[in-house]
Amino acid sequence: MADQCKHGMNPRFCGICLKATETAPLRPDDLVLTSDGNPALLFKSGSDTGNAPALVLDNAGGHLTTVGLTDVRPLDPTTGFDRPTLLAQFHEVALEKGYLFHPTRALTHREQTEEGPTHCYHCRPYTELSFAKGSLGCKLCNSYVCHRCGHCLSGYTGKNYLGQVFSQPDLLPIPWRERLKYIRVVRFCTDSI
Numbered sequence: 001m002a003d004q005c006k007h008g009m010n011p012r013f014c015g016i017c018l019k020a021t022e023t024a025p026l027r028p029d030d031l032v033l034t035s036d037g038n039p040a041l042l043f044k045s046g047s048d049t050g051n052a053p054a055l056v057l058d059n060a061g062g063h064l065t066t067v068g069l070t071d072v073r074p075l076d077p078t079t080g081f082d083r084p085t086l087l088a089q090f091h092e093v094a095l096e097k098g099y100l101f102h103p104t105r106a107l108t109h110r111e112q113t114e115e116g117p118t119h120c121y122h123c124r125p126y127t128e129l130s131f132a133k134g135s136l137g138c139k140l141c142n143s144y145v146c147h148r149c150g151h152c153l154s155g156y157t158g159k160n161y162l163g164q165v166f167s168q169p170d171l172l173p174i175p176w177r178e179r180l181k182y183i184r185v186v187r188f189c190t191d192s193i
Contacts, residue, residue, distance in 0.1 A: 025187060025191070026043070026187075030042040030188075031075050031087075033072065033073050034056060036058075038056050038058045039089075039090075040057070040072065041090055042067070043184065051068055052066065053066055053181065054066070055094070055181065057086070057089055057093065062090070062093035064178060093185075094185035095186060098181075098182025098183060099140050099174070100136045100137065100139065101136065103131050103137045105131060106131040107131065107137055108144070110161050111132070117133065120149065120151060121156065121158060122146065123151075127148050127149075129144035130144070138152035140170050141170065147183055149180065153168040155169070155172065156168050
């Protein structure tokens with residue numbers, strides 16, 4: 001029988017633990033080399049299935065895939081890879097494939113008023129999003145991206161804080177959970193550089 005989480009379930013099937021794992025920061029030892037010699041960043045490296053999702057850098061750029069945990073080895077100085085250069089490459093791939101950017105100014109009027117920062121419409125309790133908090137932006141809708149769920153305003157219709165109806169017709173071409181992985185990579189690379 002597998003170890004149980006604090007909710008009395010297998011952590012792989014507990015929705016609460018799974019969501020927390022999906023948003024947890026990556027650890028320094030999650031940067032590894034695959035059996036092919038390609039650098040990779042592992043997600044959920046504590047997986048008990050023997051496999052883990054990973055962002056792998058190869059000759060074609062970078063892609064999300066699943067790697068066997070027995071087929072990876074730690075990245076150390078003898079492997080010939082420069083850690084800062086690798087982190088910069090992962091960062092660039094994550095920004096491009098996740099449709100993300102680092103804002104250089106406030107993206108909403110509201111965060112500059114007494115009302116304060118905007119929040120994620122999808123998360124409960126609401127996650128505040130603002131330039132001051134270091135929130136990432138979406139290249140598609142030019143709004144903030146929630147670091148907890150990966151949602152932005154792409155494809156969303158709703159009311160703003162003034163009660164005005166607005167719509168962002170373009171849908172995000174990647175799944176939210178995939179984007180969340182790219183957000184984790186950006187956060188890891190930004191914190192590690």
